[in-house]
Amino acid sequence: EIVLTQSPGTLSLSPGERATLSCRASQSVSSNYLAWFQQKPGQAPRLLIYGASSRATGIPDRFSGSGSGTDFTLTISRLEPEDFAVYYCQQYGSSPFTFGQGTRLEIK
Amino acid sequence: EVQLVGSGGGLVQPGGSLRLSCAASGFTFSYYSMNWVRQAPGKGLEWVSYISSSSSAIYYADSVKGRFTISRDNGKNSLYLQMNSLRDEDTGVYHCARVPKFSPADYWGQGILVTVSS
Numbered sequence: 001e002i003v004l005t006q007s008p009g010t011l012s013l014s015p016g017e018r019a020t021l022s023c024r025a026s027q028s029v030s031s032n033y034l035a036w037f038q039q040k041p042g043q044a045p046r047l048l049i050y051g052a053s054s055r056a057t058g059i060p061d062r063f064s065g066s067g068s069g070t071d072f073t074l075t076i077s078r079l080e081p082e083d084f085a086v087y088y089c090q091q092y093g094s095s096p097f098t099f100g101q102g103t104r105l106e107i108k
Numbered sequence: 109e110v111q112l113v114g115s116g117g118g119l120v121q122p123g124g125s126l127r128l129s130c131a132a133s134g135f136t137f138s139y140y141s142m143n144w145v146r147q148a149p150g151k152g153l154e155w156v157s158y159i160s161s162s163s164s165a166i167y168y169a170d171s172v173k174g175r176f177t178i179s180r181d182n183g184k185n186s187l188y189l190q191m192n193s194l195r196d197e198d199t200g201v202y203h204c205a206r207v208p209k210f211s212p213a214d215y216w217g218q219g220i221l222v223t224v225s226s
Contacts, residue, residue, distance in 0.1 A: 001170075035212035037153070044203055044216035045145075045153065056214065088153050092212045095167035097143070099153045 002027055002091050006100035012108040019076040021103045023089035028069045030093030036065055036074045039102075040085045048087075049074060081107075110134040112204050112217035119223045124194050128220050130187040130204030138182040141165075141207040144189050147219075148200040157189065158207070172198075194224045 003026040013019055023034065032052040037045040047056040049065035052072055062077045076083055084107050089100040116128040130142070144156040157178040158167045166178055177190040187204050202220045205213030 031210075033210075033212075037212075039153070044218055045213075046216075047212060047214050050212050086152075090153070090155070090212060092207075095158065096169050097155045097158065097167075099145075099155060102152045 001096055002029065002094065002098055004089055004091060004098055004100035006087075006089060006103045008103060009101075010104045010106060012106050013079055014108045015079050015081055017079050019074075019079055019083070019105060021074040021087055021105075023067075023072040023074070023100050025070040025072070025091060029072075029091045032068050033091060033093035034065075034067070034072050035090045035092060036063075037088045037090065038083075038085050039088065045088065076105075079105075110206065110215045112206065112215060114202070114204055114217045114220035117202070117220035117222045119225065120194055121226050122195060122224055124224070125190070125192045126194065126222060128189040128191065128202055128204075128222070130217055132185045132187065132206070135206070137180075137185040138162075141209070142178075142180065142187045143205045143207050143213050144178060144187075144202060145205055145213070145216075146198075146200045146202045146222075148197070151200075154200075156202070159187070191222070194222075196224050198222060199224045 005024045007022045034052045036049040039045045053065045064075050066073050086102045088102050111133045113131045141160045159178045175193045179188045204217045206215040
């Protein structure tokens with residue numbers, strides 16, 4: 001099983017700042033099948049990034065993903081008020097399709 | 109518009125059973141694989157199970173293997189999760205999600221609340 005470790009656990013930033021979230025895998029993620037999701041309270045998760053770096057339909061270009069192998073990053077270039085939420089990475093290359101434990105992005 | 113509407117949740121005693129359903133509309137259900145993902149209260153996302161479009165490939169998380177069974181009826185555009193021998197730690201919101209080929213889940217249902225408690 002691939003274990004995904006996200007850091008930091010909580011990130012406190014102000015609107016307009018840049019956010020960098022990390023996801024590290026215990027072994028190489030097959031075909032870089034790494035996704036990022038955003039979840040707000042009481043809502044279903046929303047797909048942001050797939051294939052480590054491709055934006056999903058309708059996702060603003062301030063969201064970008066990078067990385068390969070075992071180290072992946074989600075960057076939000078300029079935080080908007082609606083971006084404060086919990087972010088999860090998930091690998092979907094090999095079963096079990098594990099999630100990271102999440103990073104909470106909060107307003108400073 | 110893609111819609112995934114879940115049903116079948118509720119309160120059940122430890123050791124009991126529940127069958128969750130997910131009704132799909134707005135897309136050709138038989139073309140897509142599907143996931144179940146759950147979230148315990150105040151906790152993160154946990155992938156539970158996957159079924160391919162034709163039911164030829166089925167996977168489970170170790171935490172539910174042997175107790176849960178995923179299935180689908182393409183003629184009824186429906187996904188199911190039969191949950192047996194339920195435990196306290198199975199409590200949470202269960203989401204069904206659409207999975208395109210070689211992609212992660214792109215549409216999610218709002219979730220079904222399952223509470224396992226005596």
